[in-house]
Amino acid sequence: MVIRSLRSTARKALVFAAAGALAASGAVALAGTADAASTLGAAAAARGRYFGAAVSSGHLGEAQYTNTWVTEFNGVTPENEMKWDTIEPNRNQFNFAPADQITTQARSRSMTIRGHTLVWHSQLAGWVSGLDATNLQTAMTNHINGVMGHWKGQIYAWDVVNEAFEENGTRRQSVFQQKLGNGYIEQAFRTARAADPNAKLCYNDYNTDGQNAKSNAVFAMVQDFKSRGVPIDCVGFQSHFNSASPVPSDYQANLQRFANLGVDVQITELDIEGSGTTQASNYTRVVNACLAVSRCTGITVWGIPDKYSWRASGTPLLFDSNYGKKPAYTAVLNALGGSSDPPPDNPPPDNPPPAGGACAATVTTNQWQDGFVGTVRVTAGTGQVNGWTVTITLPAGATITSGWNANRSGNTGTVQFTNVGFNGAVAPGQSVEFGYQGTGTGSDVTPSCAAS
Ligand code: G2I
Numbered sequence: 524m525v526i527r528s529l530r531s532t533a534r535k536a537l538v539f540a541a542a543g544a545l546a547a548s549g550a551v552a553l554a555g556t557a558d559a560a561s562t563l564g565a566a567a568a569a570r571g572r573y574f575g576a577a578v579s580s581g582h583l584g585e586a587q588y589t590n591t592w593v594t595e596f597n598g599v600t601p602e603n604e605m606k607w608d609t610i611e612p613n614r615n616q617f618n619f620a621p622a623d624q625i626t627t628q629a630r631s632r633s634m635t636i637r638g639h640t641l642v643w644h645s646q647l648a649g650w651v652s653g654l655d656a657t658n659l660q661t662a663m664t665n666h667i668n669g670v671m672g673h674w675k676g677q678i679y680a681w682d683v684v685n686e687a688f689e690e691n692g693t694r695r696q697s698v699f700q701q702k703l704g705n706g707y708i709e710q711a712f713r714t715a716r717a718a719d720p721n722a723k724l725c726y727n728d729y730n731t732d733g734q735n736a737k738s739n740a741v742f743a744m745v746q747d748f749k750s751r752g753v754p755i756d757c758v759g760f761q762s763h764f765n766s767a768s769p770v771p772s773d774y775q776a777n778l779q780r781f782a783n784l785g786v787d788v789q790i791t792e793l794d795i796e797g798s799g800t801t802q803a804s805n806y807t808r809v810v811n812a813c814l815a816v817s818r819c820t821g822i823t824v825w826g827i828p829d830k831y832s833w834r835a836s837g838t839p840l841l842f843d844s845n846y847g848k849k850p851a852y853t854a855v856l857n858a859l860g861g862s863s864d865p866p867p868d869n870p871p872p873d874n875p876p877p878a879g880g881a882c883a884a885t886v887t888t889n890q891w892q893d894g895f896v897g898t899v900r901v902t903a904g905t906g907q908v909n910g911w912t913v914t915i916t917l918p919a920g921a922t923i924t925s926g927w928n929a930n931r932s933g934n935t936g937t938v939q940f941t942n943v944g945f946n947g948a949v950a951p952g953q954s955v956e957f958g959y960q961g962t963g964t965g966s967d968v969t970p971s972c973a974a975s
Contacts, residue, residue, distance in 0.1 A: 563841075563852075564597030566861025570814060573598035573635040573679075573821035574859070577792065580604055580624040582831060586925040586960050587846045590896050591827050593628070594889050598635035598679075600791070600823050601625045605638055606646040610670055614650055614662065617669050630677060631892045637791065637823060638674065640682035640727060641667050642711045644697035656702045663699065663707070664714050671718035680723035680757055680789065683715045684708050690730060692740035708744070709753050716754035727759030727791055733771025734780075745784050759791035762809060763825070765837055766796070770805050775812035782818035792825040795851070796837030803854035806841070810858040877972075879906030882949065884913045884972035888965055895921070895965035898958045899929075899940070901972055903949040910947040910975040913940045913957075921963035928957035 560566050567574035575598025582588045592599070603609060604622035611617055629636050642663060654662055671681065687695055687708055694700050699707045708726070715724050726745065731738035741758065748755045758781050764770050771777070778788045790813055795805045813819035826832045830844035841852040848863065856863055877883050881904040889896045901911050916937045917923070923931065929940040946955040 560861040561856075561863055562861070563595045563856055563859065566856055566859035567821065568597055569861075570859055572813065572819070573823075574855075575599050575635060575637065575821060575823035576827050577602040577823060577825045578625050578827070579831065580621045583624060583628070587927060588827060588831075589628075590927075590958060590960060591842060591846050593632055593891070594896060594898065596634070597632075598637065598821060598823060599625060599629045600637040600639045602639075602826070603646065605670065606640065606643065607651065607666065608646045608648045611666055612648050615665065615669070617673070619673050626674060626677065628891075635679045635821060636674075636677065637789075638671070638678040638681040638722070639791075640685040641670060641715065642683065642687075642699060642707070643685040644695060644699070645686070647698070652698050654702075659698065659702050660710075663703075663711060667711060667714045668718045671715060671722065675719045676721055678719065678722045680725050680759075680787075681715060681719075682727035682759055682791070683711050683724050685727045686729065687726075688728060688731075688737050688740050690735075690737050692736035709748070712748070712754050723756040723787065724754055725757040725759045725789065725791075726755060727761065729761035729763055729792070730768070731758075731777075732760050732762050732764075733773045733777050738777060742781065742784070745781065745786060749785055755786060757787040757789055757820070759789050761792035761825075762790050762794075763792060763839075764795040764805065765839070770795070770808050774808065775815055778812060778816045778819055782816050787818045787820045788816060789820055790822040793822055794825045794832060794834070794837075794839035796834065796839045798838055799850055802838075803850040806851045807854045807858045810855050814858070877902075877904030879904060879951075880908065880974055881906075882908050882911050882972040882974045884970040886915065886968050886970050888968065890964065890966045894960065894962050896958060896960050897965055897968065898956060899970060900954050900956050901942075901946075901949060902954040903951055903974075905951050907951055908947075908949040908974045911942050911949070912973045912975060913970050914938070914973075915940075915968045915970045917961075917968060918964055918966075921961055921965045923959045923961040923965075926957070926959035928955075929959075931959070934961075 563574040574596055576592055576596045577600045578592055579602045601622045609621060626636055651662060689695050712724055728741060731741050745755060745758060781788050793809060795802055813822055824841060826840050828842045828844050828846055829835055829838040829840050832840050841849055841855060843849055853863055883902045885900050887898045899913055901913060917935060923934040928943060928946055930943060932939040949955055
């Protein structure tokens, strides 16, 4: 197996130290125990930020979906599970179970959780629209208290009010606006502060990513709130981009002007339609803008693989529909200061690669309370490998429940993995990866590799 050199270990220790200090502040957490700078979450943590994904509870049963989430990201926003129609479908009957599926997993990995969203005109339960002003006021307060109370102390930031403005800067004529008037946003924020004083309270919207009539209206509202002591801590910029709505040239300047008001800014629903280098460079611009604004505390992409995006046909995400890392992924990782290449010293100069025809294997384990994901990298030596077998011995009590990109001989104790059709051939010095998921403690595994 490959023994990592001191240089690699020192690099990792630095990243972990930085991330640890930040985790203590509650804002960020490590994605796992994988090589720190080789995942989006760990690279972002080293820059003092979280990197999250919108997650749907309905996909958690798909091993690669969950694995990609927990391996790559250190933050999460439930995509639909906290919306009013799901979470309070009938008055005062709360349905927390779908969102809890996500938050329980997120909490066991110390992820940064964004709550989305409390007061929004869309995905609103039908019963809300029929209420008179007095009842609507009570229902809004009760909703905020009920939902925030359930996760009190566990949510990093809440989108308290979502999409309350029109493109021309006027208020959207939602049921809240029509029945409660202009004051409803302020009321929602004041109620939210009392419901969970530790959560950051955000206003969240789209098409506010550059300076325009809509973002100016939000700006004026935040300025007014700050001047009157209305509790607001952050502004979320959804950042849904495509060719008709590209990353604006003043994107960073716009984030900065909000930050200058004394609020944090967050990129809350990032996706950019396109492919290849164009998509990659647009993602790079967004990440660089956030990194350049010290109060930009994190980025969330609105989904994991393209196939589950709300606009899948535009392939707007970082992973393709087979969970392959797209050029945009590499661009984001690099912009965050990470690298998906094996460290330059892996195999290190003092630990030469295996001889011609042989292979080496390394395992990175992402361990949480009661389960683990192992990612195994098989590297060919100086000669071509045409098939391989990796053997590991799991600690007692560990059981593999699923795996991908390899055939597997068993689930406990000594387990052998052999290549599948498409990843048996490994060119000299190149690597392929496979993985497994299990229950129990699966760390401290030493693999051996035999080429066939
Ligand atoms: O529309 C993109 C986003 C804009 N900002 C607010 C976000 O909350 C919003 O997210 C999307 C979700 O990604 C979609 O998944 O919100 C949509 C609804 O406005 C979500 O779509 C809904 C479908 O409309 C429903 O038919 C479906 O039952 O997703 C539901 C759950 O899959």
